[in-house]
Amino acid sequence: MPVNFSEIIDVLGTLAFAISGAAMAVQKKLDILGVLVLAFVTAIGGGTLRDVLIGDLPVAWMRNETAIVVIIAGALATFFFDRLPRHLSKPLFLFDSLGLGLFTVVGIEKALVHDFSAGIAVTLGTITACFGGVIRDVLLNQVPLIFRKEIYATACIAGGLVYTMLTALSLPQKTVQLGCLCVVVLVRILAVRYNLALPSFLRKD
Amino acid sequence: MPVNFSEIIDVLGTLAFAISGAAMAVQKKLDILGVLVLAFVTAIGGGTLRDVLIGDLPVAWMRNETAIVVIIAGALATFFFDRLPRHLSKPLFLFDSLGLGLFTVVGIEKALVHDFSAGIAVTLGTITACFGGVIRDVLLNQVPLIFRKEIYATACIAGGLVYTMLTALSLPQKTVQLGCLCVVVLVRILAVRYNLALPSFLRKD
């Protein structure tokens, strides 16, 4: 079975977010089913919202059980090796950032396949990457991380703009994908490393 | 007008969840419109999410006003006979459990009509049964019950597996439906009666 690069990106992003969702559920002391549900919601929430908004139904994970297998594997691994999140918090952060970059690419490309404009494509890439985490936070009854701290959606928007520019330069698709991915991951890492934040009303006082 | 067994199941489940949602709204001291909205959301939330994910639009309650009439009747009865929830908490719990079992059956069968695999069907049955309550809890700004205590989604998954097995044995549809319904209700009642819970990270310490 030939597998293309975009499918690999999708599976890796799904795994990264499943682990990220499961790790937060373990931290909140949910039972094993809660861990599975949170991993599932975090990994497919953004793509599901994107597919619903576009009208590409049934949503992707119902047509392709690879995602479900990957999510269950990632969630169970996180649940049973529960010390992992503590000892490996840096790799987990990298994985979450990687998921953010990978899903931005997936979302943009799905929008372009459906002939949306570049602006809508960047918006859908950002929704795909960020809304799984938003739904996870809403279900856990906390203000979504995206609103609280860290450059998160901003990294996706920056990556999306780079995707658009590199495409306009007629570069090959893999180069464009890698460029977008690297920008998202780098912006996020640098923002957390140097504690960068967007201007807010509070800081103006 | 001939009415089939599946439609009766759907109406009963809708009524059970409308009463359950309205009772929680009364308990939270919402006004009469809040009670109606909560009853509505609890009763149609799971089925609406299922229909949206499948792409079976417009969603069911917009094509069939029976559901709306049943919900308004259940909500108003709960609002005006407000002592009912306190004096009848056991019957209400049974009603909620019944709704859970009935909607699991409805969701599985809708998925099978749309030719999804057994795994997706059990998932959609569980979503149909549980997500009305999840949306109700999110709107009331509390961590969804499904994540906090009681075997809830687990009962639906157990019932879904029984549905799949009995279907594989070529039993008649009504037997399969009743088997699934009984398993969901029994698992839930036994779990609450004997205070059963799934393993969680907390209890491993």
Add this chain to the structure above:
Amino acid sequence: MPVNFSEIIDVLGTLAFAISGAAMAVQKKLDILGVLVLAFVTAIGGGTLRDVLIGDLPVAWMRNETAIVVIIAGALATFFFDRLPRHLSKPLFLFDSLGLGLFTVVGIEKALVHDFSAGIAVTLGTITACFGGVIRDVLLNQVPLIFRKEIYATACIAGGLVYTMLTALSLPQKTVQLGCLCVVVLVRILAVRYNLALPSFLRKD
């Protein structure tokens, strides 16, 4: 380019809700991206839910970038003129009430174009007008305003009933639209002015 009255109503409602969402985000001290996201969600949330429930996909704002431009303009204006919400709280309240009335009209008319019954049309008008605010409140982790105080959804339902009655009297469309709009705005203003509320369980004691 000829522009019809319904499109003007839609743009004005979008602007009113974008400013209302952005003002709440500024008040909650979100950063500039959070302000943009909240303005966006408040302005398009209700219409997006309506389009998804109907199955009119992709949702409206993805097919027409006017809404996005209006929302960004309204959000940035609110963010940079941050004293505006404090000095102009009365005009803002009027604007929010206007948005409520305008979106009720938009939602009802979209439902009627899709041949739904009057009852479903009033429901969809109310959803269009109210759910952007509900989603905004859920993301900010607070119990939706609609459940807490002020006649909100009630104003939309009252306006929707007036729309239905005036249509039954065969009045011209613009008269019906203005009648519905005025009723929604008046009911809301009078309710806040005279501190009216619907009966609730609490107040019966």
